[in-house]
Amino acid sequence: MLVWFDALTAKQARIASVLALEGEGRGYRFIVTCRKYDYVINVLKMYGVNGYCEGEHGEDVRSKLVNGLSRSLKLINVVDDFNVHISLTSPDAFRVAFGLGKPSIALTDTAHAFHVNKLTLPLADRVIAPIAIPKRKLMAYIPHGEEGKVKFFNGVFEVMWVYRFKPNWSEVEQLGLRNGDKYVVFRFEESKAAYYKYSEQSRIAVKAIRFLLKQGFKVIVFPRYDDQRELVASRFNRELSNGNVIIPSKPVDGLQLAYFSSLVITGGSTFAVEAALLGVPSISYFPSTYYTDKYVIKAGAPLIRVKPSRLISSIRKAMEIGKVGLIKDLEDPTGLILNEADVLANEHRG
Structure with a gap:
């Protein structure tokens, strides 16, 4: 077949x-x-x-x-x-x-x-x-x-690869991070998707990244589009130079990055669900409701759904949750x- x-x-x-x-x-x-x-x-x-x-x-x-x-x-x-x-x-x-x-x-x-x-x-x-x-x-x-x-x-579909996942620090190390570095992974929203009928959240994203830097975190940023990449480059030129903000220039497994991170933030849903199933505190600031998000939250995953305007306060809340174990039995x-x-x-x- x-x-x-x-x-x-x-x-x-x-x-x-x-x-x-x-x-x-x-x-x-x-x-x-x-x-x-x-x-x-x-x-x-x-x-x-x-x-x-x-x-x-x-x-x-x-x-x-x-x-x-x-x-x-x-x-x-x-x-x-x-x-x-x-x-x-x-x-x-x-x-x-x-x-x-x-x-x-x-x-x-x-x-x-x-x-x-x-x-x-x-x-x-x-x-x-x-x-x-x-x-x-x-x-x-x-x-x-x-x-x-x-x-x-x-x-959820994410179970297909999360339950087959094996941690490998070397994936993270290639970005110049050292064991013990505190970092957050930030994923922009899919602003050009046909279903995305909301205003662009770039201002909120910039504010969140600045807040994370002030808290002592390095921030690994994954833009989806060229304009988002250019925004990060223009607003965080110094931080990109000193390695406090990182835009991966070569392929890296996002699941490995999520596993070793302190927090995952995304303007979509999938990345947050993946990380939360691994037990990593995660935030999705997609402006509308995802039924699958509610489902994994009910299953005990450390996932927070929030409106973009409340992203900063949710970051504080997520830090208080801390990591939990793998969400099993799905x-x-x-x-x-x-x-x-x-x-x-x-x-x-x-």
């Missing part, structure tokens, strides 16, 4: 990598495609998984549409033939799989991503989601009579996904 996975973000690259490595043990073959965005290809390389990068994203509605359609055409030649397509709702890949008459599995944990869900979930043969996502939210995208294609699991969906892929491939052959 040949499975095609299209990974558009670093998170999706981790999902693809775990599935590819576990799938190999079952005798499955994987082809992983990706988009030239963020740290996607670096994550695949970290797991030793080959990725074929085609196309880019876009910063406005028109460029996203043009780039997406162009990318779909390129993907047809890259994937050639496959038995099952899996992605975390990639419109580019769904267009190809549906057009070629191939079955698709949609992984989703973002009920708020209206545009992407509207394009992909109706075309999926299976939809796999964390039980934290309210059923009614997903069913809004599912055609009448196809409700049975939705499968829930009692965990369901790993890897087996479920691979089993459903096998079922669909056999049904399609029949």
